[in-house]
Amino acid sequence: MTTAQERVFIVDDDPAICEGLSNLLESVGIAAEHYPSAEAFRERWDKANAGCLLLDARLPGISGVEFQEQLREAGLGIPIIFMTAHGDVPMVRKVMKAGAIEFLTKPFQKEELIHAVEQAFTFDRARRREAETVDSIRARIDTLTEREREVMTQVTAGLLNKQIAGDLNLSEITIKLHRRRVMEKMRAGSLAELVKMCERVNWPRTEASETS
Amino acid sequence: MEQGAFSDWMMEYGLKPCAIAVCFVLVALLWTFPLQHVIAYPFVFLFFGAIMGSAWFGGIIAGSVAVALSTLVVTYFFIPPLFSMSVAKDSQSFLTAFFVCAIAITVVSSARKRTESAIRVARDQLEVKVRERTAELVQSNLEIQESERQLRMLTEAIPQQIWRADAGGHVEYGNQHLIEYLGRPLEQLTGQLFFDVIHPEDELLFRRGWHTALESGGNFEIEARVRSAGGVYRWFLVRSIPQRSAKAEIARWYGIHIDIEEQRRAQQSLAAAQEQLSRLSHTLGMAEMAASIAHELNQPLTAVVTHAYACREWLNAEPANLAKASATAEKIVQESTRASAVVSRVRALFRKDVQVRESTDINWLIHELVRLLRDEAIRREVSIRLELAGNLPRLEVDPVQIQQVLLNLAINGMDAMTHSAGPRELAIRSKKHSDNEVLISVEDHGPGVAEEIVGSIFDPFFSTKPQGTGMGLAICRSIVEAHDGRLWLASGARGGAMFQFTVRAQS
Numbered sequence: 001m002t003t004a005q006e007r008v009f010i011v012d013d014d015p016a017i018c019e020g021l022s023n024l025l026e027s028v029g030i031a032a033e034h035y036p037s038a039e040a041f042r043e044r045w046d047k048a049n050a051g052c053l054l055l056d057a058r059l060p061g062i063s064g065v066e067f068q069e070q071l072r073e074a075g076l077g078i079p080i081i082f083m084t085a086h087g088d089v090p091m092v093r094k095v096m097k098a099g100a101i102e103f104l105t106k107p108f109q110k111e112e113l114i115h116a117v118e119q120a121f122t123f124d125r126a127r128r129r130e131a132e133t134v135d136s137i138r139a140r141i142d143t144l145t146e147r148e149r150e151v152m153t154q155v156t157a158g159l160l161n162k163q164i165a166g167d168l169n170l171s172e173i174t175i176k177l178h179r180r181r182v183m184e185k186m187r188a189g190s191l192a193e194l195v196k197m198c199e200r201v202n203w204p205r206t207e208a209s210e211t212s
Numbered sequence: 213m214e215q216g217a218f219s220d221w222m223m224e225y226g227l228k229p230c231a232i233a234v235c236f237v238l239v240a241l242l243w244t245f246p247l248q249h250v251i252a253y254p255f256v257f258l259f260f261g262a263i264m265g266s267a268w269f270g271g272i273i274a275g276s277v278a279v280a281l282s283t284l285v286v287t288y289f290f291i292p293p294l295f296s297m298s299v300a301k302d303s304q305s306f307l308t309a310f311f312v313c314a315i316a317i318t319v320v321s322s323a324r325k326r327t328e329s330a331i332r333v334a335r336d337q338l339e340v341k342v343r344e345r346t347a348e349l350v351q352s353n354l355e356i357q358e359s360e361r362q363l364r365m366l367t368e369a370i371p372q373q374i375w376r377a378d379a380g381g382h383v384e385y386g387n388q389h390l391i392e393y394l395g396r397p398l399e400q401l402t403g404q405l406f407f408d409v410i411h412p413e414d415e416l417l418f419r420r421g422w423h424t425a426l427e428s429g430g431n432f433e434i435e436a437r438v439r440s441a442g443g444v445y446r447w448f449l450v451r452s453i454p455q456r457s458a459k460a461e462i463a464r465w466y467g468i469h470i471d472i473e474e475q476r477r478a479q480q481s482l483a484a485a486q487e488q489l490s491r492l493s494h495t496l497g498m499a500e501m502a503a504s505i506a507h508e509l510n511q512p513l514t515a516v517v518t519h520a521y522a523c524r525e526w527l528n529a530e531p532a533n534l535a536k537a538s539a540t541a542e543k544i545v546q547e548s549t550r551a552s553a554v555v556s557r558v559r560a561l562f563r564k565d566v567q568v569r570e571s572t573d574i575n576w577l578i579h580e581l582v583r584l585l586r587d588e589a590i591r592r593e594v595s596i597r598l599e600l601a602g603n604l605p606r607l608e609v610d611p612v613q614i615q616q617v618l619l620n621l622a623i624n625g626m627d628a629m630t631h632s633a634g635p636r637e638l639a640i641r642s643k644k645h646s647d648n649e650v651l652i653s654v655e656d657h658g659p660g661v662a663e664e665i666v667g668s669i670f671d672p673f674f675s676t677k678p679q680g681t682g683m684g685l686a687i688c689r690s691i692v693e694a695h696d697g698r699l700w701l702a703s704g705a706r707g708g709a710m711f712q713f714t715v716r717a718q719s
Contacts, residue, residue: 014511014515016511016512016515016543016546016547016550017511017514017515017518019515019519019543020514020515020516020517020518020519020522020543020547021518023518023519023522023536023540023543024518024519024521024522024525026522026536027521027522027523027525027526027529027533027536027540028525085506085507085510085511085514106510106511106513106514107510107513107514107516107517107518108514108517109521110518110521110525113518
């Protein structure tokens with residue numbers, strides 16, 4: 001899962017800029033790929049991609065700012081570093097508010113770029129780890145039976161075994177049994193851990209929710 | 213009905229005349245008896261009176277009856293032998309004469325009577341007619357009064373100022389709107405006094421137009437500012453048309469003042485907005501062009517900078533990656549060349565390689581300029597005075613560029629007078645400078661150019677105006693110099709600025 005190599009995806013319509021940036025990143029040992037437009041990048045996009053996006057704010061076709069919005073709406077959390085030759089303050093404010101890592105004004109210092117890329121990679125790692133954890137919790141929940149899920153819901157809601165037994169019309173012994181199996185299957189050491197896991201995947205409210 | 217009509221007829225033509233005749237003859241007979249003792253000869257003259265009376269009052273029928281009765285009575289009572297119907301021989305001629313006279317009297321009297329009656333009838337008819345006519349006259353008089361009243365109400369109801377003047381232009385009538393607006397009684401509006409309410413700047417034109425209209429008898433129409441009672445001037449369209457008499461002479465003038473203040477304001481603000489827009493789009497164009505040039509240059513520069521960083525990294529690596537460093541250096545050269553090409557392209561954009569030179573009449577150019585500036589000058593209340601020398605040699609110039617110089621200097625001059633109180637006059641002059649040079653000067657009545665900035669006014673990007681680009685005079689000077697001329701600042705006679713430039717004449 002973490003095997004995907006981290007790389008910088010450069011999107012700029014000027015091939016000279018793309019080449020220069022690739023060259024610079026390569027020279028400091030960071031892998032890079034470049035695309036002439038947001039559309040071209042989207043075609044090659046894979047959810048498993050790791051790294052960050054180095055996006056020109058003004059692109060032909062879909063602009064960088066629009067692309068950021070599209071990615072966010074699609075629930076793709078890849079971190080974005082913006083670059084532009086002429087950043088106006090409202091635009092900078094907008095993209096930063098929308099979660100951009102950095103806004104670089106061309107031409108920029110090497111250190112600025114490297115720093116931003118490292119920040120983005122760190123952010124991306126955390127993001128991917130989070131996504132991985134969420135995925136594994138989901139997978140564990142999937143192994144539970146219907147009855148076990150019911151019990152888990154009530155347990156994490158803070159109900160006592162006695163109350164649960166009353167609610168589900170079962171004996172307290174049976175509830176205890178289900179409860180132990182839930183803890184095993186969810187690989188939870190304590191009730192607190194189980195509650196935390198459920199909170200992470202928003203159980204039982206919404207199952208299909210990505211954490212960002 | 214038939215019966216009634218017949219009895220009426222009988223009454224009118226039978227009984228009534230007979231009764232009248234009998235009465236008259238009886239009266240004559242009764243008077244003749246006593247009188248015949250006084251007069252010896254048979255006295256019959258009273259019968260003539262009776263016949264006359266009968267014919268007068270009873271008509272020809274009564275007359276005839278009276279004649280017959282009188283003849284019988286006279287024959288019986290007064291012609292010998294008396295009391296007998298026989299007539300003595302010697303009385304026959306007398307009786308005949310009596311009879312003839314009686315007939316004549318009847319005819320004459322009844323004819324007189326008929327004429328008299330006809331006259332009376334005619335007079336009566338006349339009287340009736342007169343009465344009818346008088347009634348009609350009274351009626352039509354009322355109608356005229358009513359229609360005049362309505363007309364007057366109409367003139368008062370119209371939300372415009374209306375007046376009527378005699379042939380000489382003396383106001384006789386003005387509606388309430390006019391009197392209220394001007395705030396003075398009609399008597400004070402007559403004749404020359406009327407010009408008092410016209411704005412001093414419009415007065416000359418107004419007077420001239422009015423006198424022309426008075427002389428030619430044509431319609432008069434002018435836009436002028438008219439002072440209200442409160443001392444405020446508003447724009448009016450003053451229009452007046454003459455009414456001609458039957459002899460084709462002007463009898464009256466009818467005038468209307470239409471308030472066009474709002475319209476004027478709208479026009480002026482529209483013009484101002486247009487000017488601002490064109491200025492804005494001009495500066496916007498500049499800004500956008502600058503941004504686009506900056507972007508064009510920034511791209512290769514960014515590439516150069518990133519490649520340069522990369523090059524250093526390749527060289528600093530252990531061991532140094534010379535192949536990569538060399539390839540990167542090559543990229544730096546490529547991108548630098550690209551940046552330089554952008555600069556050349558921008559320069560080419562601004563340079564005009566093709567020079568236009570056309571044989572041009574400078575005075576014509578100035579006239580064209582004034583035509584262009586007319587509206588602007590009116591809006592800014594600037595009058596343009598031309599002092600153009602005749603017989604100037606033709607110039608070999610780019611007319612568009614020279615006009616651009618003139619326009620720039622003229623607009624600068626107008627700008628300089630924006631806050632001037634005195635008469636705002638822009639003087640444009642042309643004259644021969646030397647044998648092969650023409651001198652053109654543009655002088656304003658503004659405050660002049662301050663001492664400390666005289667040295668900088670021709671510098672690019674130097675401007676005293678908030679929205680100025682500071683390029684105007686710099687461009688003017690470079691245009692003039694491209695024409696082998698000179699552009700400089702001199703002092704105007706009245707303290708304003710006077711820009712002068714020379715242009716070489718056609719060789």
